[in-house]
Amino acid sequence: MDDVFDPATRGLDRKFLEDVWRGLSAPQKTLPCEYLYDETGSNLFEQITELPEYYPTRTEIGILTNHAAEIAAALGPNIVLVEYGAGASTKTRILLDALTDPAGYIPIDVSEDFLLQTADQLRAEYPGLPVTPMVGNFMADLQLPSDVTGKAVGFFPGSTLGNLSDDEIHRFMRQARHLLGADGRFVLGIDLRKSPDILVPAYDDAAGVTADFNLNLLTRINRDLNANFDRAGFAHRALWNDSASRIEMHLLSLKDQSVEIAGRQFDFSEGETIHTENSRKFDLDQLRQHFTAAGWALELKWLDPSAYFAVLLLRAAD
Numbered sequence: 001m002d003d004v005f006d007p008a009t010r011g012l013d014r015k016f017l018e019d020v021w022r023g024l025s026a027p028q029k030t031l032p033c034e035y036l037y038d039e040t041g042s043n044l045f046e047q048i049t050e051l052p053e054y055y056p057t058r059t060e061i062g063i064l065t066n067h068a069a070e071i072a073a074a075l076g077p078n079i080v081l082v083e084y085g086a087g088a089s090t091k092t093r094i095l096l097d098a099l100t101d102p103a104g105y106i107p108i109d110v111s112e113d114f115l116l117q118t119a120d121q122l123r124a125e126y127p128g129l130p131v132t133p134m135v136g137n138f139m140a141d142l143q144l145p146s147d148v149t150g151k152a153v154g155f156f157p158g159s160t161l162g163n164l165s166d167d168e169i170h171r172f173m174r175q176a177r178h179l180l181g182a183d184g185r186f187v188l189g190i191d192l193r194k195s196p197d198i199l200v201p202a203y204d205d206a207a208g209v210t211a212d213f214n215l216n217l218l219t220r221i222n223r224d225l226n227a228n229f230d231r232a233g234f235a236h237r238a239l240w241n242d243s244a245s246r247i248e249m250h251l252l253s254l255k256d257q258s259v260e261i262a263g264r265q266f267d268f269s270e271g272e273t274i275h276t277e278n279s280r281k282f283d284l285d286q287l288r289q290h291f292t293a294a295g296w297a298l299e300l301k302w303l304d305p306s307a308y309f310a311v312l313l314l315r316a317a318d
C-alpha cells in the first residue's frame with residue numbers, strides 16, 4: 001500500500017484498513033470475522049450466548065459441567081490453561097473450578113478492552129492464580145510468557161475453530177502443537193452437523209441480536225476507518241451452505257449504493273452481499289484427520305445426548 005502519507009488514512013489502523021479494502025475489492029465482498037469483536041461486538045456475542053435459539057453455549061456448558069471431573073483427572077495437576085478466543089471466559093471457570101492446583105491462565109483474544117476486563121474479574125475470583133492476558137490474533141505465531149511454570153494445556157471452546165478454513169485449521173493446530181509442546185494437551189469445543197432447522201435460527205434469532213452483532217461491523221468501520229456506511233441500507237442474512245457444511249453470515253445491500261472508506265469508494269448493487277463469517281459444522285471423523293495431520297491424537301471425547309456438540313481432549317503426537 002503506497003499511500004502512507006495520504007491524509008485520509010493517517011492515524012488509522014493500517015492492518016484493519018488493508019483487510020477491509022482488500023476484502024471489499026474481491027468479487028465476493030468479504031470481511032475477516034475477527035473484526036466483529038470490538039467491545040460492542042463482544043458484549044453482543046455474550047447476549048447471543050443466552051438466546052433461546054443459540055444452542056451451542058448451553059450445550060457445551062452442559063458437557064463441560066457433566067464431565068469436568070473426568071477432564072480434570074485426565075489433565076492432572078499444575079495446569080496452565082491457554083485459551084484461544086477467550087471472550088468472557090465463562091467456560092474457563094468450569095475447568096478452573098475442577099482442576100487440581102491450576103498454575104495459571106493465559107487468555108488470548110483480539111477484543112482488547114473486553115479481554116482486559118475479563119482478566120481483572122478472574123484475578124478477583126481466583127486470588128493467587130496468575131492470569132496473563134495476551135491481546136492479539138490467535139493465528140499469529142505466539143509465544144508463551146517466559147515465566148510459565150506449569151503444564152500448558154490449550155482450551156478452544158465455542159467452536160471458534162469453525163470460523164477457520166481447512167488451511168487455517170491446519171496452520172492453527174500446527175502452531176498450537178508447537179506452542180503447547182511435546183507433552184501438550186488441547187481441549188476443544190466443536191459444533192457438529194445437524195438439521196438447518198436448528199442451525200439457521202441459531203444465527204438469525206427472533207430478537208435480532210445476531211443481526212445487531214453482524215451490522216455492528218459497519219458501525220465499527222465507520223468509527224475506526226472514517227467510513228460512511230448507511231447501516232439501514234444493509235440487512236443481516238444467515239444461510240446454510242450444505243456442501244461446505246457451514247452457516248454463512250452475510251450483510252445484504254438493500255439498494256444500489258456507494259460507501260467511502262478512508263478516501264476510497266466501494267460500490268454495492270442491490271442484493272449484493274458482504275460475507276462476514278463462516279461457522280462450520282463438523283463431522284468428527286473428518287476433523288480427526290485434520291488433527292492427525294497437524295500432530296495431534298484424539299484422547300477422549302464427550303458429546304451431549306442429542307450429539308449437537310462435542311468436547312474433545314487431544315494429546316500431542318509425533
Ligand SMILES: C[S@@+](CC[C@H](N)C(=O)[O-])C[C@H]1O[C@@H](n2cnc3c(N)ncnc32)[C@H](O)[C@@H]1O
Pocket residue numbers: 033034037042045049057084085086087088089091108109110111136137138139157158159160
Ligand atoms: C465465538 S466467540 C467464543 C467466545 C468464548 N470462547 C466462548 O466459547 O463463548 C469467539 C471469540 O474469539 C475471539 N476471536 C475471534 N477471532 C479471533 C482471532 N483471530 N484471534 C484472537 N481472538 C479471536 C473473539 O473476540 C471472541 O471473544
